[in-house]
Structures are given as structure tokens and as C-alpha cells.
Amino acid sequence: MPTVTTPDGDHAPTASASTEDRTADRSADRASGPAPALTGAQADAYLRRIGAEGVSVGWGTGEGLRELHLRHLRSVPFENLSLHLGEDVVLAEQALFDKVVGARRGGFCYELNGLFAALLRTLGYRVDLLEARCFREDGGLSIPYDHMVLRVVDEEGRSRLADVGFGDHSQLPLELGERGEQADPGGVFRIVEAPEGDLDVVRDGTPQYRVDPRPRALGDFEVGSWYQRTSPASHFTRSLVCSRLTEEGRVTLRGAKLIVTDCGGRRERWLSGEEEVLAAYRDLFGVELDRLPHDPAAGQDASPAG
Template structure:
């Protein structure tokens, strides 16, 4: 996928979008949550889990020719209004708007995904959230990394953190960054300095267009379930239930369209297609 110039975002220094009460209530309905009485850690844990179960991690826009616009209102329209998902920049930004509307303090953090050879990716490779509760507790929230922690991680803890998704640890690097690992394997490196949404425009553009990014080369639509995870890399469907994995190839466009609708709540008139014709062998 190529276009003549990178997408624009909100101007540097712009105030974060403030969601009104109607927008917040619509978002809560989208993820099946009730409005919490207080912006505390318990409510954040519940919101995080429900978000992962309701809003898929997906890159369909890239393969539908839809622009990925890093602007809060546009992302709310997509995630809440159109009942879609997105990749990290999209769903974490939308989640940040919801959390601010509920009284949390939220900062955007830039991360670099650790590759198979242990080297970090490009700057602004990933977005995660630093969330502060009404009690002043700090948490690392991330609903945009696919198969990851089910609950937020204690941002200032440096020991193992047990989670249904594995054992996580946040460790400081020699340069003052933070390495987030899962089951002993580094996942991404975070810079603790807060960033603005416009800062992520180049990273989002890279992942929409670069042949070095896996997003333009594969289809992914995945969400957490109570029993495990459902992943559709059409036409391949992968269902994990209590550690058991089932994989099958869907038969034709009608079955693929039905899977998007019934498993992810996504209605598609036109199915996304990888333009390069290259699919990852295993999106998980």
C-alpha cells in the first residue's frame, strides 16, 4: 500500500480530546461495562479486560484502503460508532479518551517492539498508556498489543507480575527506558517520557506502508475471550480454548464474512485482501 504523503494528525501541542458524557456512556456500552463510581485500580482492571474482549486488535483498514487517522474523534467513531477495532495507535488512543472521561490521568508512551533477534524496532513502533488512578497509583495499560496481559501492569513494580496472560516484568534499562517482558521474553521497550498523539504519525504511517512491517503483509483480527482467544487471518481461523488450539480454513467469502460478523461484530460489505498476496503463516 502506497500513497503520496503521510497522514496528518492533530497539531503538536493540541489539548487531548475531551469526551462528553454521551460519548463515554456509548463507549461503556460498546465494551459491556458500567460506569465506575471511582477512577481506581479495580475499575481500571475491569475496563481493561472488557475492552480486550470486546474490541478486536485488527489491521483491516490497511487492506480495505481506509485511511488510519490519528485523531481522537475519528478513532471514537471507528471503535464505538462503527464497532471496529484497530492496531495499537487506534485502540490505545480511544481507550485513553474513555479513561480520561472517567477521571483517570493518562499519558501516551512510545515503545519499540523487540524483534526475534532481540533488537528494538523503530521509534514509535508501539503505543502504550501510563494511567494514574484517583489514589495516585500508576499502571501500564495496553489494549493494543494483541496477545498480552489481560490486566494493567503496576508501572513502578520491578518484580514478577502474575497475569492470566503470563508472568510479566517491567525492568529499567541502562538508558532509563523500560523493558516489558512476558514469561522471560522481552516484548517491547518503553520510553517513560509522555508523548502527544501527533508524535505517533510517522510510526503509524510506517506500519501502514512499509514492506518491512508485517501489517501490510498480513490480515489480523483477534480478540480475547473468556476461554482463550479467537484470531482470524482470513481465510484461516484460529480458536484457542483453555490452552487447546483449533485451526481451520474457512470456505469462501460468505463464511469469512460470517466469521467477522459473528465472532467480532464487524459487518463488511467488501472483504479486506492483502494486496501483496503474502500472508504470515501464523499470525499468532
């Protein structure tokens, strides 16, 4: 699997410069734009969380976005553990920061993309939250606000679609204006024009979700988040998942079933007992739990999508 090469850029910060200093400089340059969503100290902590602190690539650039996107997918798991631990999901930037960075947890799309947007704004990108509906197996579309994706504009004015909250998907941002095939380590993607100005994201010939390009606010996704957390029809209430991209492939824990995909293929095995499952959360995902979340699919050998 290819890795991103990070060239030295003219705008790359020195290792000694704090994100707070760089944020202040950008705010002065872009006085008419929105205020940074995170403090410099929070941004520094977030960069440490995803292993991007001190990386010699210019934030605000397209290459910087690629680096952040890939590191985020490899560091922060896509997971729905809160739903099955009795924890609330709060769509507010401070609460998301406390969970993902402070507690070193993951989350689902609203949490991961919502907080990633805050980091990107702080680092100099223009970011819009976009609403998306996922395609069902029958070809129909899911409910509105079923998914959140990001439109990210770099300092050169190029727009890309970023998504660190869809699990197994593109590893790098997609060029939003490109209508041809886009090769990615996760597959071959296309962005296809759909009715009413919407855009379909297609992976290896299969439509994944339809994006409404109108900007939204974080609070607009509350209804979708509530549905995912409470509806019996939501796949999040019917399953337990924790999944993370690795340099070799992907590691996924569905209840007590561990799925590892790498160059050697796909391997599955059942973990035995609470201690082994808790150790897997800790060692494979960096998630420290004092008890196991409830597994609604316990006893079922459901086919995972890890």
C-alpha cells in the same frame, strides 16, 4: 481463566447517573487538570461498546481500570483491516471514536490505546501516551514509535501500564512501579529497568517492548502509523489479522484461517468462501463488512501468532 470480580465501591456511580453528570463532578474537583477528552454522551456510548455501562465499580480507581481493560480486550478486536480495505487511519479522537464506537470496529495500537486514553481521562484517570519499540527476534529493537502504551494514574496516585492494543498480551494493567514478577492470566510479566531510564516489558522471560517514559501527544505517533500502513517491512502490510480475547482464550482470523484457542487447546481451520469469512467477522468480532479486505498472504500457510 479467572475473571475480574467487581466489588461495590464507595465511589461507584448509580445506574441512573449519566457519565456526563459524573464527568462534570470530576472536572469541578480537578479544575487544574486537563479537560475530559470525550463528552459524557460519548463516554456512555463507549462504555456500552465494551459492556461496561452500569457496572458497579468506581471509575477512577485501580479496580475500575482493571475492569475497563479486560472488557475492552474482550469487546474490541485488534485488527488491521483498514490497511487492506483502502481506508485511511486518522489519529484524531473524533475519528477514532467514530470508527471504534460508532462503526463498532477495532484497530491497531495507535487507534485502540489512543481512544482508550480519551475514555480513561473522561472517567477521572490521569493518562500519558508513551512511545515503545518492540523487540525483534534477533534481540534488537524496532523503529521509534513502533508501539503506543499508556501510563495510567488512578485517584490514589498509583501508576499502571495499560495496553489494549498489542493483541495477545497482558489481560490486566501492570503495576508500573513493581519490579518483581506480576502474575496475569496472559502470563508472568516483569517490568525491568533499561538504559537511559527506559523500561522493558517482559512476558514469560521474553522481552516484548521497551517503553520511553516521557509523555507524548497523539500526533507524535503519526510517523509510526504511516510506517506501519505503508512500509513493505511492516508486518501489518504483509498480513491480515483480526483477533479478540474471549473468556475461554482467544479467537483470531488471519485471512481465511480461523484460529481458536481455549481450554481444549488450539484449533485451526480454513474458512471456505467469501460468505463464511464475512460471517466470521460479523459473528466472532462484531465487525460488519460489505466486502473482504485484501489478504497479502493469500495462498501462504504462514504460522499465525494468534
